[in-house]
Amino acid sequence: MxxxxxxxxxxxxxxxxxxxxxxxxxxxxxxxxxxxxxxxxxxxxxxxxxxxxxxxVNPFFNTRHMTWLMRNGIKRLYLGGVATHLVVESTARFGDDAGLAPVVIENICAAPNPALHDHFITMIAPAVGTVSNTAEFVASVSEA
Incomplete structure (x- = not known):
C-alpha cells in the first residue's frame, strides 16, 4: 500500500x-x-x-500530490490527520471532486475543538466519502 x-x-x-x-x-x-x-x-x-x-490547507494545491496519485493509479484515499475540520475535510472534498474515493479514518483525526471534528465526521464526510476507524481499516487491508 x-x-x-x-x-x-x-x-x-x-x-x-x-x-x-x-x-x-x-x-x-x-x-x-x-x-x-x-x-x-x-x-x-x-x-x-x-x-x-x-x-x-489543501494538500493538492501547488504540490505534486495529485500528479503522483494519478501516475500510480491510486483510486482510494485513506485519510487521517490534523485538523479534521480543515485539512482532512479539504483533502476529502478535493479527493472526491478528483474521482478518488476518500475514506476518513475517524479515530486518527483530531481538531482543536471536538465539535469541529464531530461536525465533519457526522455531517460532511459521509457526503464526500466513507467514514471508518482503524479496526475496520486493518480488517479491510487484511482481507485484500
Whole structure:
C-alpha cells in the first residue's frame, strides 16, 4: 500500500505562504527544518514513502500530490490527520471532486475543538466519502 506523508512547511520569510486568512496572521511556526515540521517518530515516513510539503490547507494545491496519485493509479484515499475540520475535510472534498474515493479514518483525526471534528465526521464526510476507524481499516487491508 502506498503511503504519503503530508506536512505544513514554509520558507523562513514565509514568501511561499499565499493565504491571507486570520489564522495566518502572526504565524511564527512551521518553518521547514525547524521544530513542528518533522514527523513524530511513531508515524515517521519509512524509506521510500513520499513526503509532500504544503503551504496551504489543501494538500493538492501547488504540490505534486495529485500528479503522483494519478501516475500510480491510486483510486482510494485513506485519510487521517490534523485538523479534521480543515485539512482532512479539504483533502476529502478535493479527493472526491478528483474521482478518488476518500475514506476518513475517524479515530486518527483530531481538531482543536471536538465539535469541529464531530461536525465533519457526522455531517460532511459521509457526503464526500466513507467514514471508518482503524479496526475496520486493518480488517479491510487484511482481507485484500
Amino acid at each position: 502506498a503511503v504519503v506523508h503530508i506536512r505544513l512547511g514554509f520558507r523562513p520569510d514565509y514568501a511561499d505562504c499565499l493565504s491571507v486568512a486570520a489564522r495566518i496572521a502572526g504565524l511564527n511556526a512551521a518553518i521547514v527544518g525547524e521544530f513542528g515540521t518533522e514527523f513524530h517518530p511513531a508515524v515517521a515516513p519509512l524509506v521510500g514513502e513520499m513526503i509532500v510539503t504544503k503551504q496551504c
